[in-house]
Amino acid sequence: METSVLSLIPPILALVMVVLTRRVLLSLGVGIIVGALMLNGYNPIDALANIYAIVTGIIFDYGDVDIVTFASVTSAILESGFTINTWEFYIVLFLLLLGMLAALVTRSGGSRAFGEWAMKRVKTRVGAQLFAIALGFIIFIDDYFNSLTVGNVSRPLTDRHRVSRAKLAYIVDSTAAPMCVISPVSSWGAYIIAIIAGILSTYSITEYGALEAFMLMIPMNIYALVALAMVIIVAWFNLDFGAMKVHERRAIETGELVDSSAGAIPGSQDELEASDNGKVGDLVWPIIALIVGTVFFMILTGIQGTEGQATLLTIFENTDVSASLVYGGLFGLLVALLLNMTKQNNGTGLVKSLGIGMKSMLPAIYILFFAWTIISIISDLGTGAYLASLVDGSIHPMFLPVILFVIAGFAAFSTGTSWGTFGLLLPIAGEMASVIDISMLLPMLAAVLAGSIFGDHCSPISDTTILSSTGAGSHHIDHVMTQLPYALIAAGISMMSYLVLGATTSVFLGVVTALILLVLTVFVLKRMQSKEA
Incomplete structure (x- = not known):
């Protein structure tokens, strides 16, 4: 199918339906069906076969099929x-x-014990939120790992201090990708550095290497820096507005951490009965085992995947993130099992607890399957390629960073993948810089990274957004709608800063502009908050 503006219909339709109906699976399903029909000349049989091929392709690696039919795909799976x-x-x-x-x-009582322990030491709601933020800053190895681990560890503490689950999801999401994208020692950093290396080699740029270029781009990744600063400011000054204010006010006044009118949280483990003799170690040791195990296997698989001399950078470039998460998860689960088996426990039965645990993750898995399916269809429609084609060589160089930021943001928002946006737009940004003004290369690359994170934060089909709401125990759509205003404010500040950066080519002035605008924004929001009080 030829790339055109029509490729925007499925993602926009799904996103609008999510907002209007608040039913994520239904909305994604409609987007999937419409996109499949568009890909297959509106033939319903071919469209269903296309969806079948995508869904089975998520589970099985059966290679390419010349003509996609139910029979050909099934045959390929069998072969x-x-x-x-x-x-x-x-x-x-x-x-x-x-x-x-x-x-x-x-079940072991670890969450309860940790909550009681933390309550004695973290005595304020602000402190509970800063604790979650600090964890997000520390666990920057991978965004999936960050989103799920930080949410699960922080929840007992934030629940005790009546911090809404939507607020926790915002904290988790706003520290996950922004930290990963500015850290060279992370799965994200290694991936980005590998792309940068290819761009530098293509255009024979030798004044700096890929790692040095990445480090130079960190202060230019303005959205990530503003998002990180903003989440701290929001927690410190209780800057709750829009939908977030509703959730926080309800949590403080009634202790209701989620919107009960929206039904029970999908995947809640509330039916578990906890032991009354739990210890802090019952939570801490499994989490430490999970973190240590995951990092160990990321390093091990990275070494195994590296040809020649292994460095820290090449290790993270070649690591098998998904396998490492599983191995680390098994190690953490083994420690949790041992702690449960070596003590008398009067809570829910062990086998039943494991079943409840698996059941609690099914809603997130359903959403991920739908999201992966629509992302594949959007890719086949060429949505990202169409958005990339909107940038041409007739634009003045000073506007390139802000334009790339906006396009990357919309591409990540529409496709639900920041990594896919990196892979698509970073080479295009490199080619544009080589033709128009090579001195703008790093600002343009940084703008693509920043815009991708912005779009990822706003998109309900982003896997990081899905996992952040899962880890925090929040309704997914509540997380999307409460985070959106903060992401838009950070994006507005970033756009103005990229205009200054493009006009002056001064990183210092671009960062200072962001800082001034952030301070002014906080001042205005505080004034508005005091008037409403």
């Missing part, structure tokens, strides 16, 4: 010997493992 598509399979398996681990921690 492949039911070879598992390890990336998606391992992510799903990790979710199930984490659900079981969280259930065992709750």
Whole structure:
């Protein structure tokens, strides 16, 4: 199908329906069906076969099929010997493992004990939120790992201090991707550096290497820096507005951490009965095992995947993130099992707890399957390529960073993938800089990274957004709608800063502009808040 503006219809339709109906699976399903029909000349049989091929392709790695039909896809799966598509399979398996681990921690009384321990030391709502933020800053190895771990560890503390689940989801999401994208020692950093290396080699740029270029781009990644600063400011000054204010006010006044009118939280583990003799170690040791195990296997698989001399950068470039998450999850689950088995426990039965844990992750898995399916259809429609084609060589160089920021933002928002946007737009930005003004290369690349994170934060089909709401125990659509105003404010500040950066080519002035605008924004929001009080 030729790339055109029509490729925007499925993602926009799905996103509008999410907002209007608040039913994520229904909305994504409609987007999937419409997109499949568009891809297949509006033939319903071919469209269903296309969807079948995508869904089975998420589970099985059966290679390419010349003509997609139910029979040809099934035959390809049989011929492949039911070879598992390890990336998606391992992510799903990790979710199930984490659900079981969280259930065992709750069953052992570890969550309750940690909440009581933390309450004695973290005595304010602000402190509880800053604790979650600090964890997000520390656990920057991978965004999936960050989103799920920080949410699960912080929840007992934030629940005790009546911090709404939507607020916790915002904290988790606003520290996950922004930290990963500015850290060279992360799965994100290694991926981005590898792309940058290819761009520098293509255009024979030798004044700096890929790692040095990445480090130079960190202060230019303005959205990530503003988002990180903003989440701290929001927690410190209680800057709650829009939908977030409703959630926070309800949590403070009634202790109701989620909107009960929206129904029970999908995947809640409330039916678990916790032991009354739990210890803090019942939570801490499984989480430490999870973190240590995951990092260990990321390093090990990175070394195994590196040809020649292994460095820290090449290790993270070649690491198998999904497999490492599973191995780390198994190690954490084993420790949790041992702690549960070596003590008398009067809570829910062990086997039943494991079942509840797996069941709690099913809603997130359903949403991920739908999101992965619509992302594949959007890719086939060429939505990202169409958005990239909107940038041409007739634009003045000073406007390029802000334009790339906006296009990257809309591409990530529409496609639900920041990594896909990196892979698509970073080479295009490199080519444009080589033709128009090579001195703008790093600002343009940084603008693509920043815009991708912005779009990822706003998109309900982003896997990071889905996992952040899962880890925090929030309704997914509540997380999307409460985070959106903060993301838009950070994006507005970033756009003005990129205009200054493009006009002056001064990174210092661009960052100072962002800082001034952030301070002014906080001042205005505080004034508005005091008037409403």
